[in-house]
Amino acid sequence: xxxxxxxxxxxxxxxxxxxxxxxxxxxxxxxxxxxxxxxxxxxxxxxxxxxxxxxxxxxxxxxxxxxxxxxxxxxxxxxxxxxxxxxxxxxxxxxxxxxxxxxxxxxxxxxxxxxxxxxxxxxxxxxxxxxxxxxxxxxxxxxxxxxxxxxxxxxxxxxxxxxxxxxxxxxxxxxxxxxxxxxxxxxxxxxxxxxxxxxxxxxxxxxxxxxxxxxxxxxxxxxxxxxxxxxxxxxxxxxxxxxxxxxxxxxxxxxxxxxxxxxxxxxxxxxxxxxxxxxxxxxxxxxxxxxxxxxxxxxxxxxxxxxxxxxxxxxxxxxxxxxxxxxxxxxxxxxxxxxxxxxxxxxxxxxxxxxxxxxxxxxxxxxxxxxxxxxxxxxxxxxxxxxxxxxxxxxxxxxxxxxxxxxxxxxx
Amino acid sequence: xxxxxxxxxxxxxxxxxxxxxxxxxxxxxxxxxxxxxxxxxxxxxxxxxxxxxxxxxxxxxxxxxxxxxxxxxxxxxxxxxxxxxxxxxxxxxxxxxxxxxxxxxxxxxxxxxxxxxxxxxxxxxxxxxxxxxxxxxxxxxxxxxxxxxxxxxxxxxxxxxxxxxxxxxxxxxxxxxxxxxxxxxxxxxxxxxxxxxxxxxxxxxxxxxxxxxxxxxxxxxxxxxxxxxxxxxxxxxxxxxxxxxxxxxxxxxxxxxxxxxxxxxxxxxxxxxxxxxxxxxxxxxxxxxxxxxxxxxxxxxxxxxxxxxxxxxxxxxxxxxxxxxxxxxxxxxxxxxxxxxxxxxxxxxxxxxxxxxxxxxxxxxxxxxxxxxxxxxxxxxxxxxxxxxxxxxxxxxxxxxxxxxxxxxxxx
Numbered sequence: 001x002x003x004x005x006x007x008x009x010x011x012x013x014x015x016x017x018x019x020x021x022x023x024x025x026x027x028x029x030x031x032x033x034x035x036x037x038x039x040x041x042x043x044x045x046x047x048x049x050x051x052x053x054x055x056x057x058x059x060x061x062x063x064x065x066x067x068x069x070x071x072x073x074x075x076x077x078x079x080x081x082x083x084x085x086x087x088x089x090x091x092x093x094x095x096x097x098x099x100x101x102x103x104x105x106x107x108x109x110x111x112x113x114x115x116x117x118x119x120x121x122x123x124x125x126x127x128x129x130x131x132x133x134x135x136x137x138x139x140x141x142x143x144x145x146x147x148x149x150x151x152x153x154x155x156x157x158x159x160x161x162x163x164x165x166x167x168x169x170x171x172x173x174x175x176x177x178x179x180x181x182x183x184x185x186x187x188x189x190x191x192x193x194x195x196x197x198x199x200x201x202x203x204x205x206x207x208x209x210x211x212x213x214x215x216x217x218x219x220x221x222x223x224x225x226x227x228x229x230x231x232x233x234x235x236x237x238x239x240x241x242x243x244x245x246x247x248x249x250x251x252x253x254x255x256x257x258x259x260x261x262x263x264x265x266x267x268x269x270x271x272x273x274x275x276x277x278x279x280x281x282x283x284x285x286x287x288x289x290x291x292x293x294x295x296x297x298x299x300x301x302x303x304x305x306x307x308x309x310x311x312x313x314x315x316x317x318x319x320x321x322x323x324x325x326x327x328x329x330x331x332x333x334x335x336x337x338x339x340x341x342x343x344x345x346x347x348x349x350x351x352x353x354x355x356x357x358x359x360x361x362x363x364x365x366x367x368x369x370x371x372x373x374x375x376x377x378x379x380x381x382x383x384x385x386x387x388x389x390x391x392x393x394x395x396x397x398x399x400x401x402x403x404x405x406x407x408x409x410x411x412x
Numbered sequence: 413x414x415x416x417x418x419x420x421x422x423x424x425x426x427x428x429x430x431x432x433x434x435x436x437x438x439x440x441x442x443x444x445x446x447x448x449x450x451x452x453x454x455x456x457x458x459x460x461x462x463x464x465x466x467x468x469x470x471x472x473x474x475x476x477x478x479x480x481x482x483x484x485x486x487x488x489x490x491x492x493x494x495x496x497x498x499x500x501x502x503x504x505x506x507x508x509x510x511x512x513x514x515x516x517x518x519x520x521x522x523x524x525x526x527x528x529x530x531x532x533x534x535x536x537x538x539x540x541x542x543x544x545x546x547x548x549x550x551x552x553x554x555x556x557x558x559x560x561x562x563x564x565x566x567x568x569x570x571x572x573x574x575x576x577x578x579x580x581x582x583x584x585x586x587x588x589x590x591x592x593x594x595x596x597x598x599x600x601x602x603x604x605x606x607x608x609x610x611x612x613x614x615x616x617x618x619x620x621x622x623x624x625x626x627x628x629x630x631x632x633x634x635x636x637x638x639x640x641x642x643x644x645x646x647x648x649x650x651x652x653x654x655x656x657x658x659x660x661x662x663x664x665x666x667x668x669x670x671x672x673x674x675x676x677x678x679x680x681x682x683x684x685x686x687x688x689x690x691x692x693x694x695x696x697x698x699x700x701x702x703x704x705x706x707x708x709x710x711x712x713x714x715x716x717x718x719x720x721x722x723x724x725x726x727x728x729x730x731x732x733x734x735x736x737x738x739x740x741x742x743x744x745x746x747x748x749x750x751x752x753x754x755x756x757x758x759x760x761x762x763x764x765x766x767x768x769x770x771x772x773x774x775x776x777x778x779x780x781x782x783x784x785x786x787x788x789x790x791x792x793x794x795x796x797x798x799x800x801x802x803x804x805x806x807x808x809x810x811x812x813x814x815x816x817x818x819x820x821x822x823x824x
């Protein structure tokens with residue numbers, strides 16, 4: 001008899017038949033006595049289809065008409081939530097759907113990428129008190145000026161966890177098309193194992209490093225407000241399984257690594273023979289920022305000649321701009337030249353157990369060397385190590401690391 | 413330099429290409445210096461497609477989940493209005509789309525068939541004052557309890573004329589797929605002629621008698637608030653043509669008839685040998701009302717034996733219920749029996765010039781007789797005559813009447 005927030009993604013409600021399936025699941029939870037708030041995404045490819053329509057009337061709707069694009073895209077969740085409410089009511093369970101505006105998901109004014117400022121949960125609480133399942137449109141909100149906004153990527157996950165926090169829900173269950181968080185992508189690493197639990201920080205590292213299971217914004221809110229998040233499959237009928245994202249249990253025996261994530265589409269730029277000192281490096285970074293280029297990893301090595309090699313990595317999307325900026329800066333600052341390596345993948349090792357443990361780097365490099373994988377750049381945080389490898393070797397790198405750290409063994 | 417309301421129906425915005433076409437038209441009007449409010453319907457078959465989705469999760473969404481159905485269907489206009497706003501902005505004309513709620517189209521609480529109670533035009537006026545074209549979603553409103561409602565059939569026409577009335581607009585232009593109101597349906601009567609103008613009452617008769625050009629609710633509001641309504645084609649590029657619906661010009665020489673409308677799907681019930689007096693007739697009518705049957709035409713003839721024949725016409729949709737009620741009543745009241753004639757069409761002659769003119773009935777019956785068309789029931793109002801004929805003879809009846817009253821001749 002708890003208050004739960006459940007979130008169903010686009011694939012879980014892609015067809016009327018799947019919507020009925022979700023409705024039966026929701027009805028089971030309701031009959032078991034739980035209070036339920038259900039956050040829903042647009043059906044299947046609806047958002048992409050709406051975006052395609054917009055592109056037929058404007059070459060760049062996101063930049064040129066962000067307010068109208070938000071108005072357009074929010075139709076997607078509206079359709080899904082109304083259908084889900086009907087389907088739940090057909091199960092003889094009282095239900096009502098609320099838009100982001102009706103549920104008072106208050107955001108800033110930034111169309112197509114708004115951030116939630118506040119959730120005024122009065123209306124949701126009132127409907128819950130009337131015994132209804134409350135269905136809330138994911139991904140959308142309303143600004144203080146009463147304009148309709150959307151939250152951008154990962155918006156529905158964010159809506160769900162923010163609502164769970166505002167309502168003091170016992171848990172936020174994210175239903176998706178996979179049955180939990182794995183030690184590595186099971187489609188890439190055959191021995192990958194589902195994690196029974198993971199802490200917020202590790203999940204955040206995995207999510208920002210390419211694991212697409214839950215959006216990092218949602219994990220951040222969960223961490224800040226202490227909302228337990230469970231990731232599980234809407235395609236399985238048992239309620240077992242899944243992965244619980246929460247605070248680390250005291251005294252738990254940590255493995256060195258928790259999991260691996262990876263992401264293609266990275267590139268490395270190496271500016272050689274830059275004059276030493278802070279100023280030239282700083283100049284290069286300032287120009288990249290002015291050109292709107294976001295730098296992922298950064299490293300610098302001073303040579304014996306007092307000259308410095310500056311290594312940057314960026315997403316391949318912005319490589320042309322990044323290259324142009326670096327080449328102009330190199331010429332102006334008297335550097336030797338710029339070397340570019342596209343086609344790289346970033347493989348990230350995540351585990352709060354790695355901090356302060358000796359030999360993690362050694363084990364990783366040894367494993368990669370054994371698999372014939374070269375490392376083009378390295379970056380670390382307290383609970384992660386990111387490595388850039390050749391894109392064609394992404395799977396080989398994952399397999400080698402997964403085996404080397406024993407991720408496929410034992411339960412957690 | 414006037415304030416105009418324009419309404420574009422579903423076929424006018426069925427594709428992104430047509431939306432761009434409408435945008436160019438709106439931009440032309442705006443550049444000519446007019447203030448514009450544009451009311452838009454859902455694209456093409458969107459509403460039917462959404463309804464089909466609803467029927468896949470519920471056998472009868474309209475009756476079982478009216479609130480959720482409204483939530484669902486309003487997604488249709490939201491999509492169309494956002495796309496139209498983008499397309500107009502692409503023409504370098506400032507535009508903003510508003511939902512029924514944002515435009516403060518205040519309705520009663522009756523989901524799927526709400527009636528407009530008030531239009532609080534402050535937001536629309538504010539956006540107009542900022543030099544923007546204001547696009548408003550047709551067909552939708554918001555109740556005082558802030559629930560999303562839809563207006564039912566003809567809703568977008570109604571939104572447009574109600575907005576024009578609230579704003580004191582100079583005119584409401586209804587853009588549709590035909591270029592005006594005709595003396596008869598031109599697909600049925602080859603000699604049918606477009607009317608240059610028609611008065612509200614005549615238009616109301618035509619619209620309630622099967623002419624689908626403008627919805628009667630919109631005409632009623634236009635008449636009440638004196639809003640001139642112009643019906644014209646969105647597929648023609650000249651702004652000439654169309655039909656102006658307004659108050660009769662003084663001293664205008666009226667033709668006897670203005671136009672014809674027709675509608676299939678009617679049936680006649682004849683209760684024979686009912687006891688005389690008010691009570692038995694009244695009893696039959698009360699039972700029909702209790703069964704939810706709406707009676708269209710009613711006539712009674714008392715026989716020499718003091719018994720009465722009661723003739724009723726109903727839509728064929730409700731014929732089974734009507735028949736059952738009449739048969740039960742006939743048995744109970746000691747009538748001779750009930751005779752049923754399905755498959756009839758109602759042909760209506762409309763013209764405010766017919767009132768007080770002798771010979772209109774005679775001319776109509778003579779024309780029909782000449783064409784071999786039998787009349788099964790007649791009903792009149794001050795400006796119309798409705799005749800029930802065999803459904804198979806609907807076109808023949810229209811052609812004969814159109815010729816007999818000279819509707820194809822001269823201009824008006």
